[in-house]
Amino acid sequence: xxxxxxxxxxxxEVKGKPGQTILEAADAAGIYIPRLCFMxxxxxxxxxxxxxxxxxxxxxxxxxxxxxxxxxxxxxTAELKEHRKxxxxxxxxxxxxxxMFCEKSGNCELQAMAYRLGISAPxxxxxxxxxxxxxxxxxxxxxxxxxxxxxxxxxxxxxxDKKTIFEFVGRGADKKVAVNAxxxxxxxxFKATDKAADVCPxxxxxxxxxxxxxxxxxxxxxxxxxxxxxxAGKK
Amino acid sequence: xxxxxxxxxSLAGCFGCHMSVLDIDERILKLIELVDFDKSPVDDIxxxxxxxxxxxxxxxxxxxxxxxVLQDFRRHCDVLIxxxxxxxxxxxxxxxxxIPLKECLDEAYLNGPTVYNxxxxxxxxxxxxxxxxxxxxxxxxxxxDYHMPGCPPSADTIWQTLVALLTNKPVDLPYExxxxx
Ligand code: SF4
Ligand code: SF4
Ligand code: SF4
Ligand code: FES
Numbered sequence: 001x002x003x004x005x006x007x008x009x010x011x012x013e014v015k016g017k018p019g020q021t022i023l024e025a026a027d028a029a030g031i032y033i034p035r036l037c038f039m040x041x042x043x044x045x046x047x048x049x050x051x052x053x054x055x056x057x058x059x060x061x062x063x064x065x066x067x068x069x070x071x072x073x074x075x076x077t078a079e080l081k082e083h084r085k086x087x088x089x090x091x092x093x094x095x096x097x098x099x100m101f102c103e104k105s106g107n108c109e110l111q112a113m114a115y116r117l118g119i120s121a122p123x124x125x126x127x128x129x130x131x132x133x134x135x136x137x138x139x140x141x142x143x144x145x146x147x148x149x150x151x152x153x154x155x156x157x158x159x160x161d162k163k164t165i166f167e168f169v170g171r172g173a174d175k176k177v178a179v180n181a182x183x184x185x186x187x188x189x190f191k192a193t194d195k196a197a198d199v200c201p202x203x204x205x206x207x208x209x210x211x212x213x214x215x216x217x218x219x220x221x222x223x224x225x226x227x228x229x230x231x232a233g234k235k
Numbered sequence: 236x237x238x239x240x241x242x243x244x245s246l247a248g249c250f251g252c253h254m255s256v257l258d259i260d261e262r263i264l265k266l267i268e269l270v271d272f273d274k275s276p277v278d279d280i281x282x283x284x285x286x287x288x289x290x291x292x293x294x295x296x297x298x299x300x301x302x303x304v305l306q307d308f309r310r311h312c313d314v315l316i317x318x319x320x321x322x323x324x325x326x327x328x329x330x331x332x333x334i335p336l337k338e339c340l341d342e343a344y345l346n347g348p349t350v351y352n353x354x355x356x357x358x359x360x361x362x363x364x365x366x367x368x369x370x371x372x373x374x375x376x377x378x379x380d381y382h383m384p385g386c387p388p389s390a391d392t393i394w395q396t397l398v399a400l401l402t403n404k405p406v407d408l409p410y411e412x413x414x415x416x
């Protein structure tokens with residue numbers, strides 16, 4: 001078996017190793033496929049669908065789909081940009097995102113994705129759902145107003161920290177991140193040093209007393225769009 | 236040829252977005268060469284004197300008067316722009332949106348820890364505009380042509396958008412100028 005697989009992304013030839021996903025191979029080649037739920041070193045959850053690409057004409061999640069010889073992948077197209085904008089728009093109106101006072105602002109992957117896609121306001125009506133905040137833990141808080149149900153905390157706590165503190169409960173619009181079924185965060189052995197305390201892409205699971213430390217203008221996505229680090233590695 | 240006219244209003248906002256307009260500093264002199272101000276708190280003209288090229292709206296709609304003013308702007312302005320997070324998504328006032336209105340009023344006038352209100356009356360004078368059930372972003376009330384997020388949008392964002400519109404150029408802002416905070 002060959003140890004190299006060749007395929008194309010938007011007409012550009014990309015080489016990858018067997019077992020790699022489209023997203024991993026694209027990253028290695030310096031091609032950015034927008035994504036939200038995916039995080040390196042966690043099992044791809046495939047929940048957000050922002051990374052959707054067309055593979056031989058069929059829509060697939062790039063973060064879960066393995067590369068295949070000769071595949072024709074479309075990524076940076078007007079249609080997919082529209083699809084990605086739609087998802088981001090929905091995530092904004094389905095939660096309560098008050099970026100103007102959010103500790104994560106400037107370092108938030110959801111916000112950064114909206115910036116990269118050029119969204120000035122979501123096109124859907126705001127739902128303003130009622131969501132709760134759990135500030136019981138001395139060092140970490142959960143503000144579910146900002147949760148996008150990416151699943152990173154669930155996986156990191158289960159697979160890396162081996163604690164399984166977080167789990168999804170409910171369905172549809174009522175789905176939420178729960179803590180050990182019905183406990184408060186203070187009743188768990190969650191620590192600020194846990195992996196799960198560092199994975200949230202948005203301002204939902206955040207450490208106390210560290211917010212707003214970086215001045216506006218110097219935060220991660222203030223001047224450089226999300227993904228530009230990957231694009232900088234373009235071959 | 237007479238100059239195009241610009242109108243501005245502050246609905247359910249804090250006037251911070253108007254402050255950001257003033258923050259264009261000396262460029263305000265260039266702005267005055269480009270436009271005349273019509274109805275606006277900047278010159279204190281209370282009613283429209285004619286058709287306007289651009290209307291800038293700060294703040295969302297929290298009460299019936301906000302809705303009337305916004306509709307009046309839509310009728311008089313060729314291009315209507317939501318300026319700031321309050322106008323584009325409700326902003327800070329919209330934090331009341333998942334609390335029933337009665338609970339909000341009770342907290343403000345009856346139950347809040349600093350309330351002194353021996354008569355127990357919630358203000359209900361006819362002169363006071365009625366609160367809406369929640370705070371609405373402007374584009375959920377009338378058609379809005381452009382959205383300028385930010386709390387407030389920076390003076391550069393406002394300046395570059397206005398100049399592009401008034402000189403018939405495409406509004407193509409650099410990455411740094413579209414921010415939600
Ligand atoms: S989590 Fe991100 S998008 Fe949501 S309010 Fe915070 S900065 Fe904004
Ligand atoms: S709390 Fe954060 S990490 Fe967990 S599912 Fe929600 S957005 Fe994802
Ligand atoms: S967006 Fe911010 S600055 Fe503008 S009116 Fe609202 S609170 Fe004030
Ligand atoms: S990044 Fe692939 S589905 Fe979320």
